[in-house]
Amino acid sequence: MHNFSYARAADIDGALRLVAQPGAQFIAGGTNLLDLMKGGIAIPERLVDITQIAGLAQIHQLPAGAIRIGALASNSDTAKHSLIRERHPLLAQAIESGASAQLRNMATVGGNILQRTRCGYFYDTAFDECNKRNPGSGCAAIRGYNRNHAVLGASESCIATHPSDMCVALVALDAVVQLRTARGARAVPLADFQRLPGDAPQTDSLLAPGEIITAVDLPSDRWLKHSAYLKVRDRASYAFALVSVAAAIDIQDEVMQDARVVLGGVAHKPWQVPEAASLLRGRRADTNAFREVAEAAFQGAAPRKHNAFKIELGKRAVIRGLSLAASAGANLT
Ligand code: SF4
Numbered sequence: 510m511h512n513f514s515y516a517r518a519a520d521i522d523g524a525l526r527l528v529a530q531p532g533a534q535f536i537a538g539g540t541n542l543l544d545l546m547k548g549g550i551a552i553p554e555r556l557v558d559i560t561q562i563a564g565l566a567q568i569h570q571l572p573a574g575a576i577r578i579g580a581l582a583s584n585s586d587t588a589k590h591s592l593i594r595e596r597h598p599l600l601a602q603a604i605e606s607g608a609s610a611q612l613r614n615m616a617t618v619g620g621n622i623l624q625r626t627r628c629g630y631f632y633d634t635a636f637d638e639c640n641k642r643n644p645g646s647g648c649a650a651i652r653g654y655n656r657n658h659a660v661l662g663a664s665e666s667c668i669a670t671h672p673s674d675m676c677v678a679l680v681a682l683d684a685v686v687q688l689r690t691a692r693g694a695r696a697v698p699l700a701d702f703q704r705l706p707g708d709a710p711q712t713d714s715l716l717a718p719g720e721i722i723t724a725v726d727l728p729s730d731r732w733l734k735h736s737a738y739l740k741v742r743d744r745a746s747y748a749f750a751l752v753s754v755a756a757a758i759d760i761q762d763e764v765m766q767d768a769r770v771v772l773g774g775v776a777h778k779p780w781q782v783p784e785a786a787s788l789l790r791g792r793r794a795d796t797n798a799f800r801e802v803a804e805a806a807f808q809g810a811a812p813r814k815h816n817a818f819k820i821e822l823g824k825r826a827v828i829r830g831l832s833l834a835a836s837a838g839a840n841l842t
Contacts, residue, residue, distance in 0.1 A: 511549070517558040521565075521721065525691045527557040529719055535559050537581055538615040540608075541624040548632050550642055565723065566617075568592060575729070577687075580619030580722045584675065585610070587618055597727055598838075599736035599755060603678035606740045609747045619722040622676060622686065622699065625713060626669035626777075627749055628658065640666045641710045656815040657751070660823075661807070662776040667710030668813060670774055671703065672749050677773035678738055679725065680781060681755035687724040690717060699725070703778035710777070732757035732769065737833035740773075741826050750774035752823045754830030758794065765789040770802055770831065775810075775823055782806040782827070794835035796828060803827035 518524035528535060532554030536542055545551035559565070565581040568590045576592050587593055588604040608616065630636045630649040638647035650658055650668050658668040676699065684699040703714050716722070736757035742748040753773035759766040768789045770782040784805040792798045803824035810820050 511546075511552045513546075513553050514555045515558065516555060517561055520562055521689055521723065522691075524557055524559050524562060524721060525689065525719060527555070528721070529691070530555055533557055535721060537617045537620050538583070539620075540612050540616045541620065544632070545625065549634055550632065559721070571726070576727045578618050578725045578727070580617060580687075580724055582618050584608070584613040584616045584618065584621060587675075588613070596730040596733055597678075597682060599732060599738055599757060600675070600678045600682060600727070602738040603674045603740075603753075603755060606738060606753075607674035618675070618725055621673055622679075622703070622722060622725070623714065623716065624671075624673060627672045628669040629654075631669065641669060641706075644709070644711045651813065654815060655813040657749070657774075658813060658816055659776050660810045660812050660816055660819050661772070661780050662705045662778070663811065664706045664708065664710070666708050667706035667777065669706065669710065669777055671713075671776070671778050673779075674738070674740060674750060674753060674773060676703065677753055677771050677779045678755045679727075680779040681736075681757050681769040681771040682727050682732060683729065685726045685728065686722055687726060688716070688720050689723050690720045694723075696726070700779070700781060706777045713777075731759055731767075734838035735760050735834045737830055737837050739826055739830040739833060741822060752819055752826045754823075754826045755779075756827070756830035756834040758789065758831065758834050760794065760835065763793055765792055765794055765798075768802075768831070770806065770827060772806060772823060772827070775819055780806075785831075789831075794831070796832065799828045799831040800824075802831060 516527045534553040536556045565579045567579045588601045636649045638649040659670050680700045686702045740750045740753040750773045755771045757769040768785040770785040772780040785802045788801050807820050
């Protein structure tokens with residue numbers, strides 16, 4: 510393994526100073542970064558350990574009512590926190606469907622957002638072609654085995670998918686990423702923060718050099734009563750999604766007023782289905798209405814040799830996910 514130095518930051522300002530050195534990179538739970546380093550895909554000169562920064566693992570309510578999840582909150586602590594379970598059960602469901610209990614104990618919310626694709630060609634340096642690992646080299650997956658790859662929003666440069674379950678729910682919940690650099694703070698909706706591959710698949714997000722995620726805010730709990738996360742995968746645990754659906758419906762007097770549908774496992778980032786709101790508004794929850802959303806979700810899908818099954822699977826998952834959301838929360842007041 511490539512030699513690197515290690516420094517531990519005591520606070521955010523110190524972390525930003527330490528990471529300013531060329532080749533420096535933050536480490537928190539390390540559940541993805543250490544794999545990347547062992548494989549020779551990430552080669553940092555310095556690791557800046559941010560796990561001891563006070564306050565960054567807190568989950569609390571802001572004065573205006575939003576919930577703030579600190580970037581260092583573990584996936585496990587987030588999923589079992591009373592504020593999340595009571596107000597955002599969709600997020601708790603999504604987190605608990607991901608990885609294993611051991612990984613969820615180590616992985617942080619900030620790290621989950623920044624984790625890299627699990628495309629096998631990205632991790633296998635025996636393959637020269639990977640635009641994400643080596644820009645301009647090509648994409649081995651396009652001509653290779655692409656069963657797990659994207660059917661929506663891909664490009665001729667990269668057809669990888671984002672592996673997170675948590676992020677799919679966060680996008681459905683309008684999560685906003687809080688960021689800091691030495692020059693100041695900014696906030697970016699998660700739906701915009703993660704990016705499609707285009708002709709620069711080496712860049713996964715809008716994270717600027719030297720920038721740190723400090724928290725994720727959930728602005729509203731209007732999706733509390735009728736939401737569901739459905740994950741379809743090859744085995745019942747410790748597997749990435751072939752397709753997943755975060756579905757949430759605002760139902761008043763048995764009539765749908767608004768809806769969110771976000772897909773995982775099908776694109777380079779959580780894939781929003783904006784047509785869901787207009788297709789469902791003013792209607793009663795039923796399979797026919799949900800089928801229209803499913804058709805809209807996969808319009809424009811572009812399958813590769815081995816992943817066309819994701820389109821039919823995804824449509825059925827959308828219908829099932831919306832049905833689960835509609836019937837969820839019957840015992841909530
Ligand atoms: Fe690399 Fe993306 Fe192609 Fe996978 S799909 S080989 S990550 S360029």
